[in-house]
Amino acid sequence: MDWTLNLAFCPALQSHLYFCVFRPTPVIRWIKEGGELPTNRTFFENFKKTLKIIDVSEADSGKYKCIARNTLGSTHHTITVTVKAAPYWITAPRNLVLSPGEDGTLICRANGNPKPSIIWLRNGVSIAIAPEDPSRKVDGDTIIFSDVQESLSAVYQCNASNEYGYLLANAFVNVLAEPPRILTPANKLYQVIANNPALLDCAFFGSPVPEIEWFKGVKGSILHGDLYVFHDNGTLEIPVAQKDSTGTYTCVARNKLGKVQNEVHLEVKDPTMIIKQPEYKIVQRAGQVSFECTIKHDRTLIPTITWLKDNGEPPEDERFIIHKDSLAIMNVTDKDDGTYTCVANTTLDSVSASAVLTVVAATPTPAIIYDRPNPPFDLELTDQLERSVQLSWIPGYDNNSPITNFVVEYEDGMHEPGIWHYQTEVRGTQTTVQLKLSPYVNYSFRVIAVNEIGRSQPSEASEQYLTKAAKPDENPSGVQGIGSEPDNLVITWEPLKGFQSNGPGLQYKVSWRQKDVGDEWTSVIVANVSKYIVSGTPTFVPYEIKVQSLNDLGYAPEPAEVIGHSGEDLPMVAPGNVQVHIVNSTLAKVHWDPVPLKTVRGHLQGYRIYYWKVQNLSKRRRRHVEKKILTFSGNKTHGMLPGLEPYSSYKLNVRVVNGKGEGPASPDKLFKTPEGEVPSSPSFLKITNPTLDSLTLEWGPPTHPNGVLIAYTLKFQPINSTHELGPLVDIRIPANETSLILSNLNYSTRYKFYFYAQTSVGSGSQITEEAVTIMDEAGILPPAVGTGKVRPVYPRIRNVTASAAESYANISWEYEGPDHVNFYVEYGVAGSKEDWKKEIVNGSRSFFVLKGLTPGTAYKVRVGAEGLSGFVSSEDVFETGPAMASRQVDIATQGWFIGLMCAVALLILILLIVCFIRRNKGGKYPVKEKEDAHADPEIQPMKEDDGTFGEYRSLESDAEDHKPLKKGSRTPSDRTVKKEDSDDSLVDYGEGVNGQFNEDGSFIGQYSGKKEKEPAEGNESSEAPSPVNAMNSFV
Known part of the structure; x- marks a missing residue:
């Protein structure tokens, strides 16, 4: 069986399967002829009947044999596998940069199955049909360039293809010079x-x-x-x-x-090295331990030391104290056991060292006494050089509290003998220190040990060490040049201290020249002083200044130059073209032309505006002129004037300011502010002359009208006994009025008044007040039989006056009305909208002392009576005295004064008792003379100036007749006889009896001026009780 696998269609991780089937089920084994099965890519499935190869490549081509054995025998089957592949790169062409006349090659190598063919293109056109170029030769997958010229520059493409695909790559050949x-x-x-x-x-x-x-x-x-x-x-x-x-x-x-x-x-x-590494430590619980890590590093690198615990960050615990080159752990616990690493880092290298801490159980220790350490001893100076020395010492006993640091001090026996200065400080484990020294100083050193308890006594001073003299290392600091007069230049500096002189004969070379003029330096050498004055200079010109220190061995380095100025003079001219632009009723913007800088004759500090109010346009009278000043720093040409009063005339002028002072003022500029916000509340509102049906209102114009007043508005409404408000009445009053009589009011009624002013802008803040009309005659009670004079029943409190001191005021008043009335006093800060404060008067007294007042403050006060429809008097305004620098002694509280007054009162009392006894013993009474002097008032003619005899008097006229009495005077009431003209004043104040006596004085009642059968129509006199009256009351 032959199998063909086309790699062009097999993506990565593609697998291929081969099957072998036998019966009965055999034992199967797979082999590849001429090679090994790919171990990592071969898998068996289906009881090894399936061979699976993943990620197939051309190397997997070949013959695979499947061998099967069972009880019936064995057999095998061969499968031939051919792997086909699309082209893939072996060497892709790369960009090539050549210079004119150079040689070069482009290589395009690809592989595949079948092997791909190579085609070259130039700028997208096949080279095969391009004109021949002697500097270019194509040899299969290679192009050879020789003796190239700049015209050869082009983009070359390589196309590698077979029946399964193709590859295309570009390469830019750039012939560049x-x-x-x-x-x-x-x-x-x-x-x-x-x-x-x-x-x-x-x-x-x-x-x-x-x-x-x-x-x-x-x-x-x-x-x-x-x-x-x-x-x-x-x-x-x-x-x-x-x-x-x-x-x-x-x-x-x-x-x-x-x-x-x-x-x-x-x-x-130089490499960073740890020259003292942390050491292995064993410490008891609750003890303390310290790891040291001293490093040596290149002096141009800045090291940082980091501590790690078990290769991690140490705990964020205040017990861990990290110093520059040590780690201390206080109050050690078991958790602190571990490895501690010191890591020293610079920007170029890093080194580290570690040590182990073992924590063991603490053993009982006896009570420990802690104290300051003993002073160090055996101070020794070594490595003595011109500018440094090494100081070493032996620490004293630490007295059970470890030494945390040593303080090194020095004494300059040549310049400041007996004065010790701080030199440096080192950690408590260090007993040597390299000290930097200054030339020409006779040094002595001492060391002080420090622990948690405190500082030790200083050690004995070391031997003296005198450094050699040298030229100064530094020049004076703080060099300045500021003229004190228009024709001088004062050069000042901070002199060097004694040890900074570096040698004997310290002096200063002071040099100056006018800047930007090209003059040569003028120099003078002065003694060890701190200033030098150059005279005859032009006014306010810049100078280059330098001060150089020198001594007998030479000069300090060349000093830096500073710029100073000769003295200033007052500016010469005033700012011009001053213009005022009104922004709103309280803000104006002022513009001016800056003065030429050469006329300033000094450092320009700014411009200053003086402005003042000439007149309030709503008032004709002139006020005290209070000028205000605003300063604008720098070379500004405008500024804002805030806080102006509306509807007012102002004047201003502008002046330029330098370090010497102010220049001349510009001509005064007049400007006016427009009407602004609504007016303030009227300055006061008083309600006087209450009658049965009328009240008189008096007021003052607003303190800040902010414009032209066009009218006042009065609103009022009645208040009943439950403090409910009735209907509101609105009255408009011309602006030129200052008083008003309200008629047709209800009797014995409280009214609340709201009063405010108006301008064209609108209505201002209102002021409120309350007042009560009096009762009518129907409410007057008939006199009791056998009583003397009857007090009018309708209530009236008038003549409220205040006598003020620094923090208290004595309030007094006059009262007419029913007896047994409880008074109260209400007061508050004048002009404040806060509620009235109320004080209850003990008994029926007609005075009360207000305490705890603020010095220098205006107060309003009024008096009322409880149980009489809540009526109150009109307000009075008083002001407490200013606070005194020291508390004055109140004579009324002094013991000697109280004793003296008691003695005088006792003598007067005894005298009155004697007089009373003598009168009652029947002494002769000049009846005839009294009759001749005072006829019966029924038959006396009416005086021309008293048209009210026997008639009803209006409340207005009554009020006029009852003004406060002058000392020693008496004011008669209607249809009554003056008290000094009566037959016996004891009858008039006779505590409710007829005034009859059983002895010689029994007939006096015939001649009394009292009309018992007539009702008391007129007002009672407001005279104060005489001493005799007081005596009658006492008896």
């Missing part, structure tokens, strides 16, 4: 570690292909020999780089069209 080019960047730096290979690149391009040569240095000899390896791509390899391999290497590329070269640099670094 190009001088050499080096593609590696110039001056590229290569860094390697010693004893490692170094690869220096010299990537190039050119046609013909350039030849590459390497040189060491710019003009060195060509490199060759076993020390170097030259790669075809131009790379130079140094297999084992040494320190002396460091240097500059030159790569030269040349062909017949030219030559080019490039330089690269090689630095060979």
Whole structure:
């Protein structure tokens, strides 16, 4: 049996099956004649009756024999397998770059079954029909080029095909003439570690292909020999780089069209080494342990040390403390057992070292006393050089607390004897340190040990070490040139400290010259000072300045130059063309032309605007002029003026500012702001003269009208006893009015008022107030039989006054109305919208002290009476005094003053008792004289100026008659007799009796000015009680 398998139609992993069938079922074996079955690609199925070969290739062609044996005998069968294949590449053609005159070949090799035929094409056209070219020869699967020219450049195609398929490949033949080019960047730096290979690149391009040569240095000899390896791509390899391999290497590329070269640099670094590796440690639980890892590295590389635990990151635990070259573990636990690795890395190499930590059980220890360490001792100076010395010491006892670090201090016995300075600090395990020194210093050193408890006492000072003098290493810092006057230049600097002088005879060379003029340097050598003044300079011109230090051994390095300026003078001219643009009612933008810089005569710091309000257009009176200032830094030509008041006139001027001060002001510029926001609330609202059906309102205009007032609006509504609001009444009032009498109101009714001003912009903030009309006469109670004078029943609180101090105020008032009334005082900050604060008055007193007030604050206050429809007085405004620097002594709280007042009161009381006793003993009473002096008021003629005698008086006139009394005066009420004219004042204030006496004074009642049968129609006098009245009440 023959089988033919076409690979052109067998994709990868294709398999093929062969069958053998026998009966009875035999034992089957497969073999391939002349070869072995492919082990990895052969599988048996169906009890070995099927041979399966996967991933078939041409090598699987051949004869396969199936041998079967059973109880009846054996037999075999041969199957011939032929594998056919589509073309596949052996060598595909590749792009070819040739230079004119060179030779080259294109190779196109393919295989298959049957073997494929090769056809060449040029730019898509078969070469067989193309014109012959003597520089090109086709030899089957190869094209040979010889002595090519640039016209030979083309794309060549190779077509390999058989009956099962074809392959097509393109190759570009480019005949190119190009001088050499080096593609590696110039001056590229290569860094390697010693004893490692170094690869220096010299990537190039050119046609013909350039030849590459390497040189060491710019003009060195060509490199060759076993020390170097030259790669075809131009790379130079140094297999084992040494320190002396460091240097500059030159790569030269040349062909017949030219030559080019490039330089690269090689630095060979010392390897990083661990000179002190971590050591194996055994530590008890709760103890502490430290691993050290000291490295040595190339001084130009920056190393980093990383610690690993069991090849992983150490735990993020504050017990693990990582220092520069050590790892400390505090309060060790069993989990800390393991391998610790120190890894030192640089940018070029890495080294590591490991140690094992074993944690064991802790053993009981006696109580330990911890203390500061003892001071180090045996200080020794070795390796004494001009600029360095090595200091070593022996640590003192640590007193059971490990030493964490040592502090090294030094004393300069030449320049600052007795003063110790900090030098350096090292870890607690280190007992030597290399110290850097300065020239011309007499050094002494001491060491202080530090542990967790504290610092030890300093060690004994080391021996003194005097370094040699030398030229200064540095120049003064902080060099500046700033003129203090218009014709000088003050050069200042920070002098060197003593140990910075490096030698005796420290001085400074001060040099200056005017900048951009081409003058020679002017120099002067001055002693060890910090400034020098150059006189006779032009005003504010730039100078180049430098200050160089020197001593007896020479000069410091050349100093850097700084730019300074001679002194400034006031600016010469004012900004011009000042313009104001109104942005809105509170904001304006100001523009001006900058002044010429040469007229500034100094550092231009900016422009300053002075502006002030001339007049508020809604008020005719002038106010105190308060100028405001705004400064705009830099060379600005405009600025904004915020916070202006609407509807106001302003003036401004602009000035230029330098370091010396301000220049002249520009001419004043007048501008006006338009009407702005709505007006503020009226400055006050007072409600006075309450009657049965009317109230008088007085107000002040808004503090900030922000425009022309066109009217006021008053709204009011009644409030009933449950504080419910009634209907709202709206009244419009002309803007020139300051008061209004509201009539036709309800009696004994509380009203709430809302009052605000209006401009063309709109309505402003409102102010609110409440007031109460008085009761009518129907509510007046008849007098009790046998009582004296009757107090009017309708309530009235007036003349509320405040006497203010720094933090308290005494509030007093006058009251008319029923007895046994409980008063309260309400107060708050004037102009505030917060609720009134309320204080209850103890008893029926007519005064109260408000405490805890803020100094220098305006307050509003009013007084009310509970149980009388909640009426209150009109408001009064007072202001507390300013806060004093120190607390003043209140004389009323002093013991001596209280004692004195008590003694005076006691004497007055005794005197009054004596007078009272003498009167009651029946002394003569001048009745006749009293009768002659005071006739019965019923028959006295009416005075011309008192038209209200015997008639009802209006509340308005009544209020006018009851103004506060002057000291010692009395004001008579209607249809009453003045108290000083009465027969006996004791009768008038007789605590509810008739004023009758059983002795000589019993007939006095006939001549009393009291009309018991007449109702009290007029208002009672508001006079204060006399001492006699007070006495009657007391008795």
